[in-house]
Amino acid sequence: MQFLKDITRLFYPELCVNCNNNLYDNELILCTSCNFNLPLLIINDYSNNFVTQCFYGKIPVKLGASLLAFKKENSTQQIIHDLKYKNNQEVGNFLGYLLGKQLKESTKFSNIDYIIPVPLHVKKLQQRGYNQVTTFANTIANELNTKVNTQVLKRVNKNTSQTFKNRFERFSDTNTTFEITDTNTLINKHVLLVDDVITTGATLEACCNELLKTKNITISIATMAFTEKS
Structure with a gap:
């Protein structure tokens, strides 16, 4: 088996997603x-x-966590770009494991009832074929021994085309509207809302405003990265 693996690596080498070294x-x-x-x-x-x-003064967030610092042209941008635009789901597993392990060790997140990934619009999901946050959410859920809910929140508008935006601007797009599809499931629940990058926080704030239509809901937030101000 190792011989076959070595031969495969010879013709199809696995590369570092940041520096492209073998x-x-x-x-x-x-x-x-x-x-x-x-x-x-x-x-x-x-x-x-x-x-x-x-989110202070905007929405009540019980707990907040983020794994990496995000700056233009740093390694975080390259890593998340590989997940977001090249469907490298192993990146989602990798980042989810790192953050999930931290959250588990803290014990603060032991009572999370559901993890909710920020959704894509259905048309974008069909076009891309995947939501880059879902694998990340699933891996965190495994670490925290809880469930992922992808049905309770949906995006009801489609962001304008990002084709002509540079990579940093794509992460900053916040023209979003969301809708909660079921308030009963989340009554008295503690949910962890997860996304890739916090830039202004507007996307997560829009999600939270919908989720807060549920009676006695508690919301915490976790992301792959947080944008450092220049």
């Missing part, structure tokens, strides 16, 4: 150097941090 057998998604230099965000207080403060 990966060794013990490396996954990132080479050792890129993995070591990941711009990880350190959060000691999940109740009061840069994520929760982003």
Whole structure:
């Protein structure tokens, strides 16, 4: 089996999604150097941090978490771009495992009833074929031993075409409208809303405003990355 694997790697080498160097057998998604230099965000207080403060005075967010710092042209942008536009679902698993492990170790997220990925518009989902946040959500759910709900929230408008936008602007698009499809399921529940990148927070705020139509719902937020201000 190892011989066949080595032959496959010879003709179809696995590359680091950030630097494009060949990966060794013990490396996954990132080479050792890129993995070591990941711009990880350190959060000691999940109740009061840069994520929760982003929504202060707008919507009540119980807990907030984000894994990586996002800046134009840094490794985070390249990694998430590989997931978002190249359907590299292993990136979603990789980031979901890293963040899910942190959340599990904190014990603050032990009572999450549902994880809700920010949805794509149905037409964009059909066009792209996948929601880049779903694998991320599923992996976190496995770590927290909870469920993912992709049916309770839907996007009801389609963002304008992003074809002519640069890669950084695509992550910043916040022209979104959402609709909750079922308020009964989430009554008295604690949900974790997950997305890829927080830029202004407008997309997540729009989602939360819909979810808050549910009686006695508690909302926490987790993302792959948080945009650092220049």
